[in-house]
Amino acid sequence: MLGAIEAGGTKFVCAVGDMDFNVIELIEIPTTTPTKTMEKVQEFFQQFEIQALGVGLFGPADINPNSASYGCITTTPKVQWQHFNILSSLKEYLDVPIVFDTDVNIAALGEAEFGAAQDVDSCIYITIGTGIGVGAVNNGKMLHGISHPEMGHVTVRRHPDDHFEGGCLFHLDCLEGLASGPAIEKRWNQKAMLLEGRPQVWEIEGYYIAQALMTYILTLSPERIILGGGVMRQRQLLPVIYKHLQAMNNHYLVFPQLEDQMANYIVTPGIEGFSAIKGAFYLAKVELE
Amino acid sequence: MLGAIEAGGTKFVCAVGDMDFNVIELIEIPTTTPTKTMEKVQEFFQQFEIQALGVGLFGPADINPNSASYGCITTTPKVQWQHFNILSSLKEYLDVPIVFDTDVNIAALGEAEFGAAQDVDSCIYITIGTGIGVGAVNNGKMLHGISHPEMGHVTVRRHPDDHFEGGCLFHLDCLEGLASGPAIEKRWNQKAMLLEGRPQVWEIEGYYIAQALMTYILTLSPERIILGGGVMRQRQLLPVIYKHLQAMNNHYLVFPQLEDQMANYIVTPGIEGFSAIKGAFYLAKVELE
Ligand SMILES: Nc1ncnc2c1ncn2[C@@H]1O[C@H](COP(=O)(O)OP(=O)(O)O)[C@@H](O)[C@H]1O
Numbered sequence: 165m166l167g168a169i170e171a172g173g174t175k176f177v178c179a180v181g182d183m184d185f186n187v188i189e190l191i192e193i194p195t196t197t198p199t200k201t202m203e204k205v206q207e208f209f210q211q212f213e214i215q216a217l218g219v220g221l222f223g224p225a226d227i228n229p230n231s232a233s234y235g236c237i238t239t240t241p242k243v244q245w246q247h248f249n250i251l252s253s254l255k256e257y258l259d260v261p262i263v264f265d266t267d268v269n270i271a272a273l274g275e276a277e278f279g280a281a282q283d284v285d286s287c288i289y290i291t292i293g294t295g296i297g298v299g300a301v302n303n304g305k306m307l308h309g310i311s312h313p314e315m316g317h318v319t320v321r322r323h324p325d326d327h328f329e330g331g332c333l334f335h336l337d338c339l340e341g342l343a344s345g346p347a348i349e350k351r352w353n354q355k356a357m358l359l360e361g362r363p364q365v366w367e368i369e370g371y372y373i374a375q376a377l378m379t380y381i382l383t384l385s386p387e388r389i390i391l392g393g394g395v396m397r398q399r400q401l402l403p404v405i406y407k408h409l410q411a412m413n414n415h416y417l418v419f420p421q422l423e424d425q426m427a428n429y430i431v432t433p434g435i436e437g438f439s440a441i442k443g444a445f446y447l448a449k450v451e452l453e
Numbered sequence: 454m455l456g457a458i459e460a461g462g463t464k465f466v467c468a469v470g471d472m473d474f475n476v477i478e479l480i481e482i483p484t485t486t487p488t489k490t491m492e493k494v495q496e497f498f499q500q501f502e503i504q505a506l507g508v509g510l511f512g513p514a515d516i517n518p519n520s521a522s523y524g525c526i527t528t529t530p531k532v533q534w535q536h537f538n539i540l541s542s543l544k545e546y547l548d549v550p551i552v553f554d555t556d557v558n559i560a561a562l563g564e565a566e567f568g569a570a571q572d573v574d575s576c577i578y579i580t581i582g583t584g585i586g587v588g589a590v591n592n593g594k595m596l597h598g599i600s601h602p603e604m605g606h607v608t609v610r611r612h613p614d615d616h617f618e619g620g621c622l623f624h625l626d627c628l629e630g631l632a633s634g635p636a637i638e639k640r641w642n643q644k645a646m647l648l649e650g651r652p653q654v655w656e657i658e659g660y661y662i663a664q665a666l667m668t669y670i671l672t673l674s675p676e677r678i679i680l681g682g683g684v685m686r687q688r689q690l691l692p693v694i695y696k697h698l699q700a701m702n703n704h705y706l707v708f709p710q711l712e713d714q715m716a717n718y719i720v721t722p723g724i725e726g727f728s729a730i731k732g733a734f735y736l737a738k739v740e741l742e
């Protein structure tokens with residue numbers, strides 16, 4: 165049996181699955197304090213006999229296995245979770261291999277193995293929700309360097325009609341500061357899910373997302389781009405993104421993916437809701453082998 | 454004996470080396486027409502018995518070995534070189550394995566194996582010259598996706614004192630459009646090498662380069678960044694870049710590389726002038742093994 169945790173800023177999703185990556189049981193636990201949340205996590209996993217556990221962590225997180233703080237959240241606006249060591253907390257009762265990566269790297273892995281990027285060798289997974297995070301997989305490997313990517317905070321140029329100052333605590337008007345769900349809600353003073361009928365909202369949102377995609381394409385040249393997260397429930401965003409991206413590229417990159425095959429290139433998740441959980445199962449199983 | 458070509462938009466550098474990657478002979482050939490340039494290349498290589506050849510191509514280029522146009526320059530402002538097939542031209546007289554990548558990917562490989570990034574697992578190499586190009590190596594492998602990265606064209610925000618419209622044929626004021634050597638020369642109406650004594654020139658230049666580095670760091674998280682190319686002969690640019698990068702990061706990424714160890718993180722080439730040639734030797738030798 166395999167275990168998986170998608171440790172997010174809003175909720176922890178915990179699951180157990182069989183060796184063929186089928187979900188057997190799954191639970192959602194709200195992210196409150198480390199003590200309370202981790203207690204519920206323990207209750208869940210103690211019901212089962214798992215052989216390995218994969219964990220996707222909301223970032224920034226320490227995912228370097230050689231580091232003393234491996235398995236820790238590092239800087240986060242959630243003060244109680246700052247420098248909290250999830251690995252030690254899990255090790256207290258789980259005597260199995262435990263592997264960490266970022267939630268989005270693991271979601272990219274899940275999509276690469278079981279979802280919308282099974283037919284290609286590289287992909288990126290972008291979540292546009294409470295924050296904006298990006299994970300990347302290239303030939304079955306998640307992208308790492310000094311640490312994991314933090315592409316949600318790239319620079320974008322401001323839309324001329326946008327007067328919202330931005331909401332990133334570090335950069336004010338980086339991508340996340342301008343295009344996350346909370347940024348949309350502050351700009352328009354309304355819940356994002358209630359803004360569906362206002363095209364200008366999605367015009368500005370699509371303009372920012374397209375700029376970020378252009379940057380990721382120029383930098384990583386991924387073979388598929390998967391857009392997930394709460395904000396992407398607004399499916400009318402996709403054509404807006406395509407339009408701006410095509411205009412920005414201006415036929416510089418001459419791939420069909422950026423011309424008439426864009427709808428097959430920039431897509432929503434193939435296993436929506438399970439990208440990270442299945443990626444975590446996969447990572448756990450690889451660790452066993 | 455190993456062969457190497459650094460095929461650039463200004464000149465072709467051809468070299469032969471021994472199996473320990475020492476340069477035995479090297480020649481520079483101006484990039485004029487394909488016929489004239491390739492004739493000189495042939496004259497050079499026909500003097501030697503090489504066993505394999507590594508080629509770094511100025512981009513955009515087709516470096517996908519499975520593609521029909523492998524070894525071709527694709528889109529380039531140099532009209533005569535558009536879609537020119539360098540591989541077929543070389544194959545006419547060289548019956549040895551020939552391997553292609555971009556000039557900057559190969560320079561990154563050279564620096565990773567023999568230069569400023571020998572002690573780390575990942576690096577990027579940026580040339581700031583006639584154009585701006587970026588190559589990346591991660592665990593000994595050059596970065597590929599749909600194609601090679603084209604990071605020289607990322608978006609940057611304009612410096613408030615910069616009134617130059619930008620020189621990129623595709624994007625006008627992308628990074629290359631604002632910060633390449635020719636962009637500097639058009640903005641100030643003076644040769645870049647004669648602008649050393651004017652701090653404002655390098656303040657604006659450093660502001661753009663720092664923005665691009667921030668993007669690359671957020672995206673790839675490389676363990677070392679190497680800055681080469683004609684413009685980087687202005688070594689006073691380095692502290693300007695450090696200053697802006699530190700301000701932009703605003704302690705979001707908490708690596709020492711972005712704090713007090715920046716001078717050891719963002720560096721000039723370890724084997725300046727030979728990064729690509731040695732990278733090409735290395736690639737050729739790997740192909741033989
Ligand atoms: N249907 C919707 N349409 C647009 N935005 C939505 C919708 N549902 C949620 N959101 C936005 O997405 C955010 C939550 O993102 P989500 O990806 O669901 O969770 P998280 O990022 O916390 O894991 C909310 O803050 C809200 O702004």
Ligand SMILES: Nc1ncnc2c1ncn2[C@@H]1O[C@H](COP(=O)(O)OP(=O)(O)O)[C@@H](O)[C@H]1O
Pocket residue numbers: 461462463464580581582583584633634635638645646647681682683684685686687
């Ligand atoms: N000493 C220098 N200081 C500043 N800029 C320079 C210097 N030398 C060359 N350059 C700039 O670099 C450009 C050439 O870049 P270089 O890297 O030497 O060649 P290329 O990019 O064509 O391979 C020139 O167009 C010029 O603008």
Ligand SMILES: [Zn+2]
Pocket residue numbers: 316317332333334335336338339340341
């Ligand atoms: Zn930010």
Ligand SMILES: [Zn+2]
Pocket residue numbers: 605606621622623624625627628629630
């Ligand atoms: Zn450009």
